[in-house]
């Protein structure tokens with residue numbers, strides 16, 4: 001039986017209950033509101049032969065990047081494949097993409113989802129999966145282009161247009177097209193005030209442009225629109241970054257304790273990522289974070305042998321290194337080295353090229369082998385996008401490299417790197433602090449003093 005969703009995209013059922021629940025699940029995912037899995041489970045309980053129900057659930061699970069969900073993902077993929085004879089081409093395209101993902105061919109999966117989106121430009125799920133996979137895999141241009149390929153066909157009359165705008169806004173931001181990114185992000189928020197992904201895209205614009213005070217205002221303005229969403233943790237992290245850049249350490253720790261450390265439940269991967277990423281930055285600034293590292297390392301412990309996603313592994317390593325847990329560092333490195341030697345999937349390249357070098361560099365940093373840390377990171381500093389995540393997230397690597405150069409006493413390199421940062425973000429007090437320290441190391445007291453004055457000027461601006 002052939003039906004379609006509210007955008008006219010073909011679905012191999014005409015059952016309005018299934019189609020409605022699928023739409024609500026898609027909205028829940030994109031609005032970060034409610035439980036999309038529960039909605040799809042309800043549809044599958046209503047009709048266990050609902051192909052797109054199985055496809056949707058398996059597709060969603062691809063994005064979780066944790067081995068523990070693989071059994072569930074494979075179960076739903078197999079259920080969908082068993083129904084393939086009655087499915088349509090679009091649904092079979094999704095199945096092929098998920099099959100490629102399950103087999104470790106993440107980039108092949110993205111190409112298959114792209115083909116689905118090319119054939120069905122209103123397939124919001126397919127566009128979403130290409131966009132979000134681009135973020136996971138560090139395929140930066142495709143985060144923007146997956147939307148560009150279908151954008152001329154969409155307008156406000158198509159349900160879900162605000163989500164397409166949100167993806168486009170973030171993709172444009174990552175490609176440094178900041179003004180258009182902000183324009184589309186704000187347009188998305190105007191259409192849907194409770195749109196955390198659009199808030200997120202605009203926050204990224206402000207982060208990249210060094211608009212810290214504007215960022216604090218923007219995030220606090222209508223905070224009620226994002227703070228109850230399933231994306232609130234990461235948005236709090238962005239707010240904390242603005243404070244950190246302004247050297248407001250108390251505010252940063254306050255956000256960590258009240259909003260990032262959060263539920264205390266294990267397995268909240270995004271929460272754990274943001275926590276590690278913030279504590280590592282605080283550590284680079286020399287802030288004593290007390291027992292926070294120890295608590296976080298315990299949460300990351302199950303991930304030590306996961307080896308599914310290098311981006312997770314480096315954040316686990318931050319926690320293990322920060323906490324001084326040599327046992328967990330050893331477990332993670334051993335598991336990853338074995339994985340890189342024996343496997344041959346997309347994550348092997350990510351791990352080998354960036355993941356493992358950064359993990360070792362963090363160990364060097366913690367052991368005060370700063371010159372070694374610099375030597376490990378210099379060759380990979382322009383390859384870090386392959387780790388996945390955003391520019392703002394990966395900036396932790398550049399920050400670690402610069403701090404290591406300073407602590408190694410390499411004033412020439414430190415000044416060069418600090419100048420780079422300052423040229424990109426001249427309104428950042430932290431960047432000017434780096435410049436001041438680098439000039440100090442080189443014995444240029446005059447320039448060091450001028451840079452320190454700049455720090456003070458920006459801090460109170």
Ligand SMILES: [Fe+2]
Pocket residue numbers: 200204234238390392
């Ligand atoms: Fe972000």
